[in-house]
Amino acid sequence: MNRDQLRALVLEELTTIAPDIDTAHFDDRARLRDEYDLDSMDALNLLTALHQRLGVSIPESDYAGLHSLQALLDYLETQLET
Amino acid sequence: MSDFLMPSLGADMEAGTLVAWQVAPGDRVTKGQVVAVVETAKGAIDVEVFESGVVEACYVAPDTKVPVGTPLARIGSGERIITEIPAAEIPAAEIPATEAPAAVATPTAEGAAPATAPPPRPEPVVAPATAPPPRPEPVAAPATAPVAADGRVMASPAARRRARELGVALTSLGGSGPEGAIVLRDLEQVAGGVPRPVTRGGFDPDEMRRAIAATMSRAKREIPHYYLATTVDLHAAERWLTDYNRERPPEARLLMSALLMKATARALVRYPDLNGHYGEQGFQGAERVDLGMAIHLRGGGLIAPALADAATLDLPTLMTRLQDLVQRARRGGLRASEIGSPTATVTALGERGVDTVYGVIHPPQVAMIGFGSPRRRPMAVDELLAVRLAVDVSLAADHRVCDGHLGAQFLNEIDAQLQHPEAL
Numbered sequence: 001m002n003r004d005q006l007r008a009l010v011l012e013e014l015t016t017i018a019p020d021i022d023t024a025h026f027d028d029r030a031r032l033r034d035e036y037d038l039d040s041m042d043a044l045n046l047l048t049a050l051h052q053r054l055g056v057s058i059p060e061s062d063y064a065g066l067h068s069l070q071a072l073l074d075y076l077e078t079q080l081e082t
Numbered sequence: 083m084s085d086f087l088m089p090s091l092g093a094d095m096e097a098g099t100l101v102a103w104q105v106a107p108g109d110r111v112t113k114g115q116v117v118a119v120v121e122t123a124k125g126a127i128d129v130e131v132f133e134s135g136v137v138e139a140c141y142v143a144p145d146t147k148v149p150v151g152t153p154l155a156r157i158g159s160g161e162r163i164i165t166e167i168p169a170a171e172i173p174a175a176e177i178p179a180t181e182a183p184a185a186v187a188t189p190t191a192e193g194a195a196p197a198t199a200p201p202p203r204p205e206p207v208v209a210p211a212t213a214p215p216p217r218p219e220p221v222a223a224p225a226t227a228p229v230a231a232d233g234r235v236m237a238s239p240a241a242r243r244r245a246r247e248l249g250v251a252l253t254s255l256g257g258s259g260p261e262g263a264i265v266l267r268d269l270e271q272v273a274g275g276v277p278r279p280v281t282r283g284g285f286d287p288d289e290m291r292r293a294i295a296a297t298m299s300r301a302k303r304e305i306p307h308y309y310l311a312t313t314v315d316l317h318a319a320e321r322w323l324t325d326y327n328r329e330r331p332p333e334a335r336l337l338m339s340a341l342l343m344k345a346t347a348r349a350l351v352r353y354p355d356l357n358g359h360y361g362e363q364g365f366q367g368a369e370r371v372d373l374g375m376a377i378h379l380r381g382g383g384l385i386a387p388a389l390a391d392a393a394t395l396d397l398p399t400l401m402t403r404l405q406d407l408v409q410r411a412r413r414g415g416l417r418a419s420e421i422g423s424p425t426a427t428v429t430a431l432g433e434r435g436v437d438t439v440y441g442v443i444h445p446p447q448v449a450m451i452g453f454g455s456p457r458r459r460p461m462a463v464d465e466l467l468a469v470r471l472a473v474d475v476s477l478a479a480d481h482r483v484c485d486g487h488l489g490a491q492f493l494n495e496i497d498a499q500l501q502h503p504e505a506l
Contacts, residue, residue, distance in 0.1 A: 040432060
């Protein structure tokens with residue numbers, strides 16, 4: 001899976017959780033929590049979806065540092081390579 | 083035999099629109115089964131029946147707005163099943179949606195009856211000249227739905243789902259699948275003639291705002307609130323939670339809000355004067371804790387469905403229910419029993435809020451418990467200063483039922499519960 005496909009997959013899951021997110025103008029560097037109003041339950045639902053679709057289980061301690069979509073994609077790429 | 087009524091889904095609701103039937107005359111229903119979808123200011127709500135039996139008649143056609151308490155259907159032994167309803171058989175008024183008053187725009191009259199009082203039965207008005215059949219008829223000769231040995235109409239799961247979306251009764255269809263079972267293509271034939279599919283999860287922000295305004299105005303007018311707040315050290319809860327979640331996949335993890343809800347539910351069991359409803363006869367304590375949880379809806383709405391019997395749920399179950407409730411609050415599919423009557427409500431601001439929230443009690447309840455944002459802050463621990471995760475918990479309670487002394491004990495009980503997260 002290349003980066004674009006990965007990004008599309010994550011955005012798809014994000015819009016399931018927050019249907020009002022405009023994916024066409026998504027700012028990959030914006031803080032997910034603040035800019036896109038994702039609360040802790042939204043975040044947990046996102047992690048659950050990513051675990052189911054990619055097999056990557058992101059520990060809480062790692063997620064705490066993943067503030068933006070860009071950081072999340074970087075992290076997932078590393079995990080998927082290994 | 084009894085009538086199935088338009089339920090009251092909150093103190094502010096005066097009328098609701100029947101959007102779709104999920105059953106048809108002749109269907110056997112069991113207690114708790116969803117039989118209809120009703121549109122309210124809170125969005126589309128699934129409504130369950132409270133007894134088992136056979137649907138003998140559906141009085142109200144989809145897309146009809148009727149006052150709370152209007153008979154919608156008759157549930158009985160199945161001896162007299164009516165599919166075409168003569169006007170004389172309809173027990174109470176039907177109000178066409180266009181002429182009905184807005185559900186919540188009408189302010190409650192001063193001194194109006196509390197929500198627990200049964201609504202007046204509407205006077206019959208002229209019955210609709212052409213009572214629309216509750217379901218579209220197939221173009222072909224009346225079909226007889228295939229019935230399995232257990233009495234259920236044979237249909238594929240996809241067909242059942244589509245039928246629900248369309249508000250079409252399976253019994254009205256003929257099946258073209260194996261052994262005459264109804265399959266998806268049988269539904270597509272009738273889809274064209276159906277008024278509109280049920281829209282789920284949507285709510286009208288203006289209407290919801292009016293509903294919130296009406297309820298909160300009544301709360302501030304009628305309930306003598308008193309307020310208390312205290313700070314709870316979440317150090318033990320945080321450590322326990324981190325340990326618990328460390329080796330677990332995301333789907334099995336817990337959130338702090340699950341601990342806060344459980345601690346609150348347990349404290350309510352110990353302080354029953356805060357758990358129940360205030361009605362015409364004064365305060366009536368509830369036998370169990372159906373803990374409402376205020377959920378913020380994206381797009382500017384608020385709804386507080388109940389976690390049933392929250393004090394008895396273990397944390398993983400409570401967490402699953404919480405997630406399910408939030409998801410259905412946002413996407414649709416909440417049940418009438420969930421939004422009808424929590425016995426007390428929690429509002430939790432989450433990480434993006436502020437330190438303290440002072441709640442407004444949701445009548446006829448008598449307590450609103452508020453959790454601010456958990457935040458690291460300096461705290462005195464023994465003789466030292468420590469930086470710890472802490473949360474401000476507040477109580478808004480009804481002075482007609484109890485005093486601040488009891489309220490303080492209650493908040494301290496929540497604190498005590500949260501110091502032993504392993505026991506929650």
